[in-house]
Amino acid sequence: MSNYKARIVETPAGPTRVWEKGRGKKLGYLAGLNGLPKWSPFLDKLAETHRVIVPSLPGYPGGPSSEPLDTQLDWVLAARDALVAAGLDGADLIGASVGGALAAEVAALWPKSVRKLVLIAPFGLYDSDTPIADVFAQRPGQTTVLLSEKPTDYAGYLSVPKEGDAGEWEVQTLRAHIAAASLIWPLGDTRLSKRLMRIMAPTLILWGHNDHVIPLSYARRFAEGIGAGTKVKIVRKAGHTLEFDEPKSAARTIDSFLAS
Amino acid sequence: MMGLASTPKPIVTSHPVAHWMDTPFADLCHALKYLIARVTVLRHHLRQMAKSHKREDAMKVLWFHLMPYQDLPADFKDKHNSVWVDIDPGLFDPLRGHQHYHEYMDQLEYAAKAGFHGICVNEHHSNAYGMMPSPNLIAATLARNTRDAALCVLGNSVALYNPPTRVAEEMAMLDCISGGRLIAGFPVGTPMDTCYAYGQNPAKLRDRYYEGIDLVLKAWAADKPFAFNGRYTQQRYVNCWPRPVQKQPPVWIPGGGSVETWQMCAERSFVYANLSYFGHQASMTHVKGFWGEMKRLGKEPNPFQAAFLQFVGVAETRAEAEKLYHEPANYFYNRCLHTDPAYANPPGYTSEATVRARITSQVLRAAEESRKATRAGGGAKFFEEGHVVIGSPDEVAEKLLTVCKEMHVGHLLLLLHFGNMSRDLTKYNTDLFATKVLPQIKHLYEKEWEDHWWPTGMPKNPSKNAAHAKSTFTTAGVAAQ
Structure with missing residues (x-):
């Protein structure tokens, strides 16, 4: 794992980190709740068959500040700007969790900017009969258990590296959570339902079978709402962070969808 | 003749x-x-x-009520998740609520008559130890039934009101009704009240709060309608009508250990009011942090720019106090503070600066201590650790004087009612404090400093129209005259 390249691109929101690895067709990835504090095995698997390009969203590790962003429009524009600056306009795009809500928005508002779309357990909808869990009201140490089916591994991935500064790492994590809260507090409903039908890119919807954050029933809601053809795939032994829980299975499914 | x-x-x-x-001198x-x-x-x-000069330049002691619901079951900690946010609505009996509100307002009014300089209320939501979602309702009643005491409303969480102009208006009403006795408290509000019970986004809460305070103060100061184009509030016509009697009621900021709160109070000359459930030992660090900020900014260390909260139980002897106050303290610390730590720290509520300063939130501490006490069998050391100061009048006076001097604090907020304290015990505690402790401590800082943060009351030369207030229907109507 590694051998990825890092660069900084300019966006209207500020300097933005872009990670890149692999050869082939461009494939973008917008990460979820905690962002990407480190490179991940999932990206390695994708990079075996694609040129994986990973821009950071505002507030997340490597991203500019999310503080100036007030509205959903601000966030959608920031996501679009990051994708364009990273050279991903018109490419295939994966969005996970919070990043999934923004990937869907970009695909809806700029239909030609996304060739094929992969949504991994995205936020953006809310069903009061099957509410989304409150990821922000968790006791210390419980969040990883809620998010992942392999909480120890996931906590390890999020932990400060040996050579890292624990204090700065904590602040970086806090910024990511603030960014997530800024976008999806309090219910996770970004009113995306009003725009789903505008998505014209063929879409794969991936959901962890044991997602304790967003119930499985939301996969169907997304599939029914999206204007283009959709395919739903449930990944066993995976939670909300399915690309961390089952990186090989997730990458294989995505690769197969993009190649079809 | x-x-x-x-x-x-x-x-x-x-x-x-x-x-x-004009007088003829013939006679x-x-x-x-x-x-x-x-x-x-x-x-x-x-x-x-x-x-009046003497009173205004010495220590002020305020009688504070949280208004706890008193009938939480004995097994509350075992069977319920939290006293706050998701407290079981089925536990609230409106008939008991009726009794509580009247009894508690009686107590506040009694304290005002007993000689306390001020009486104090605050705001909580979905909370069984604080039954005042709207402190302004209570304060309005108190304004009618008290005469001289300051009305300390600690306060209105301005970020919860849309537009915050509502706060400017209601507080102006309170200042008019009370005759210039209002202290305007503006807490950012706890995470439970603001982010969970009221759904505010923690990522924006503090910024929204700052803007709300700006709007309220501007609304009071403006001599004509104005447009407000804020990040969170846009209003074409801001026009606070009525106007407060005091040009700007004194602003007190209830806070814990937030670096930003210290800075705001220091920079904007607001009172920093440290509210801790864990007594002077916990407050000491925070209040010293505030004075550190004041020193850094080269501000005058006027003790009246600081306040702190202390639970107190007075009796003839310490042994008797322990006996009398154990039950209400135990109720407060082991039932009322039973809070789910999940609600303590939404992202953004604690700023980067505070995280870097390694300051633990009071709420988290309360939740952790409450749960620790459960595990240990319910033995919180609230007396030994000074969460509640108890003793004979002389002992309590000595302790409070020492603590106030050490913290350099000129406004002392007292919880002489706490937990499920009975009406009789509250009266006993209040009477003993008013007659035997207050006289010993109220001269602190006498003539040393000027208190710029105390309500002015009615102006010395009231306008012609104000005189007509005497012709209102009841004596209460001229309470402030």
């Missing part, structure tokens, strides 16, 4: 010299009587001024 009878009564005039010149006796009357009035005014 005819001349005396026909002469206007000089005692009601406000310009004695003019009337003196020497009348002139002497007139002079004596003027001197008497003048001496009275001088005494009043001296008294």
Whole structure:
């Protein structure tokens, strides 16, 4: 794992980190709740068959500040700007969790900017009969258990590296959570339902079978709402962070969808 | 005698010299009587001024009520998740609520009559130890039924009101009704109240709060309607009507260990009011942090710019106090503070600066201690660790003087009712404090510092229209006159 390249691109929101690895067709990835504090095995698997390009969203590790962003429009524009600056306009795009809500928005508002779309357990909808869990009201140490089916591994991935500064790492994590809260507090409903039908890119919807954050029933809601053809795939032994829980299975499914 | 009878009564005039010149001097006796009357009035005014000056320049002690619900079951900690946010609505009996509200307002009014300088209320939501989602409702009642005490509303969480102009209006109403006795408290509000019970986004809460305070203060100060184009509030016409009696009621900021709160109070000359459930030992660090910020900014260390909260139980002896106050303290610390730590720290509520300063949130501490106490069998050391200061009047006075001096604090907020304390015990505690402790501590800082953060009351020369208040229907209507 590694051998990825890092660069900084300019966006209207500020300097933005872009990670890149692999050869082939461009494939973008917008990460979820905690962002990407480190490179991940999932990206390695994708990079075996694609040129994986990973821009950071505002507030997340490597991203500019999310503080100036007030509205959903601000966030959608920031996501679009990051994708364009990273050279991903018109490419295939994966969005996970919070990043999934923004990937869907970009695909809806700029239909030609996304060739094929992969949504991994995205936020953006809310069903009061099957509410989304409150990821922000968790006791210390419980969040990883809620998010992942392999909480120890996931906590390890999020932990400060040996050579890292624990204090700065904590602040970086806090910024990511603030960014997530800024976008999806309090219910996770970004009113995306009003725009789903505008998505014209063929879409794969991936959901962890044991997602304790967003119930499985939301996969169907997304599939029914999206204007283009959709395919739903449930990944066993995976939670909300399915690309961390089952990186090989997730990458294989995505690769197969993009190649079809 | 005819001349005396026909002469206007000089005692009601406000310009004695003019009337003196108008008075016919034919009757020497009348002139002497007139002079004596003027001197008497003048001496009275001088005494009043001296008294008022003295009072305003010494320690202020305020009687604070949280208004806890008293019937949480004994097994509350075992069977319920939290006293806050998701507290079981089925536990609330409205008939008990009726009794509680009346009893608690009686207690606050009693404290005002007993000689406390101020009475104090605050705001909580979905909370069983604080039954005041709207402190302004309670304060309005208190304004009618009290005369001299300051009304300390600690406060209104301005970020919860849309637009915050509502806060400016209601507080202006309170200041009018009370005759200029309002202290305007603006807490950012706890995470439970603001982010969870009221759904505010923690990522924006503090910024929204700052903007809300700006709007309220501007609304009070403006002499004409204005447009407000804020990040969170846009209003074409801001026009606070009524206007507060005090041009700007004193602003107190209830806070814990937030670096930003210290900075705001220091920079904007607001009172920093440290509210801790864990007594002076916990407050000490925070209040010293505030004074550190004041020093850094080169500000005058006026003790009246700081306040802190202390639970107190007075009895004839310490042993008796332990006996009397154990039950209500135990109820408070082991039922009322049973809070789910999941609600303690939404992202953004604690700023980067505070995280870097490694300051633990009081809420998290409360939740952790409450749960620890459960595991340990319910033995929180609330007396030993000074969460509640108990003892004889002399012991309590000595302790409070020591603590106030060490913290350099000129406003002392007291919880003389806490937990499920009975009506009789509250009265006993209040009486004993008012008669035997208050006289020993109220002279602290006397004539050393000027208190710029205390309500002014009605102006000395009320406008012509204000005089008509005397013709209202009840005596309560002229409470502030």
